[in-house]
Amino acid sequence: MGLALAFANVKSDREWQHWGSTDPFWAVSSWEGKRRSDPTPWTAEELRALGESDFGDVLGHWSHYGLRTERCVEIGCGAGRMTYPLAACFRSVVALDVSRDQLMTARHLVGERIGRVLLCLVDRPVVPLGDGSCTAMFSTHVFQHFSNYDGIERYLMETFRVLASGGTVCFHTPVPGAHKSVERPAPWMAIRNLKVSVQRAIGLYSVMEFHRYQPSRILGTLERIGFRDRELRIFAMSSNGDLHSFFFARKP
Numbered sequence: 001m002g003l004a005l006a007f008a009n010v011k012s013d014r015e016w017q018h019w020g021s022t023d024p025f026w027a028v029s030s031w032e033g034k035r036r037s038d039p040t041p042w043t044a045e046e047l048r049a050l051g052e053s054d055f056g057d058v059l060g061h062w063s064h065y066g067l068r069t070e071r072c073v074e075i076g077c078g079a080g081r082m083t084y085p086l087a088a089c090f091r092s093v094v095a096l097d098v099s100r101d102q103l104m105t106a107r108h109l110v111g112e113r114i115g116r117v118l119l120c121l122v123d124r125p126v127v128p129l130g131d132g133s134c135t136a137m138f139s140t141h142v143f144q145h146f147s148n149y150d151g152i153e154r155y156l157m158e159t160f161r162v163l164a165s166g167g168t169v170c171f172h173t174p175v176p177g178a179h180k181s182v183e184r185p186a187p188w189m190a191i192r193n194l195k196v197s198v199q200r201a202i203g204l205y206s207v208m209e210f211h212r213y214q215p216s217r218i219l220g221t222l223e224r225i226g227f228r229d230r231e232l233r234i235f236a237m238s239s240n241g242d243l244h245s246f247f248f249a250r251k252p
């Protein structure tokens, strides 16, 4: 399993490194008409505003669920779209990504809030922090792109290790019935993802892989790892009206 996982993640990482260097803003928010080559590509101001708006929607739920705002680890921070509002909410944020270019973009996007943010380059699903050193984990639009489920499980186990007692997770990954980009039938998704793997194997990085998982699978993983108060909340983002599925859980 170890070798297969390493192989799968390296493949996916290369694709994300490609996106981070060619079109970092579009790579994190792949909206129609917002590529670097389009007449009106994303600007840093627009991406910050989008992050503030989306995080505002999430924070309403996370606050209701209950969170401690000392130190948050963000998995897959990309261009810093969500790191920016996270840095206003938490005393400090440790933001991880596999793309060096995305981390450099995030440094600029986060701007004057950078004093509260530590950016970390990772090359596998490991959280490079000590046991019990964080009070929260956040991730959005990341796990759905992993080549296989093992990467998600591994990150959740790592999260459990680095969280202090009472620490919470809040992460997005699509489930059937939510998220327009993955509402296609399962066979269509499987064929598309196979095509992506083949293209990736020959060095074509023009597409992204998407996966969705049954809520029971993710909630079961959280339970097995030891999390309690496991919840799935599905709500629309004000920015685009699309339903997003966020999982919440707490370390005992």
Ligand SMILES: C[S@@+](CC[C@H](N)C(=O)[O-])C[C@H]1O[C@@H](n2cnc3c(N)ncnc32)[C@H](O)[C@@H]1O
Pocket (backbone or CB within 6 Å): 009, 012, 013, 016, 017, 020, 027, 028, 029, 075, 076, 077, 078, 079, 080, 081, 082, 096, 097, 098, 099, 102, 122, 124, 125, 139, 140, 141, 142, 145, 151
């Ligand atoms: C679609 S972007 C989302 C970025 C950000 N979370 C947001 O919502 O704006 C996915 C990000 O996950 C990063 N990523 C992909 N695989 C990763 C991994 N195994 N560990 C950490 N980050 C990863 C990519 O480099 C990319 O920046």
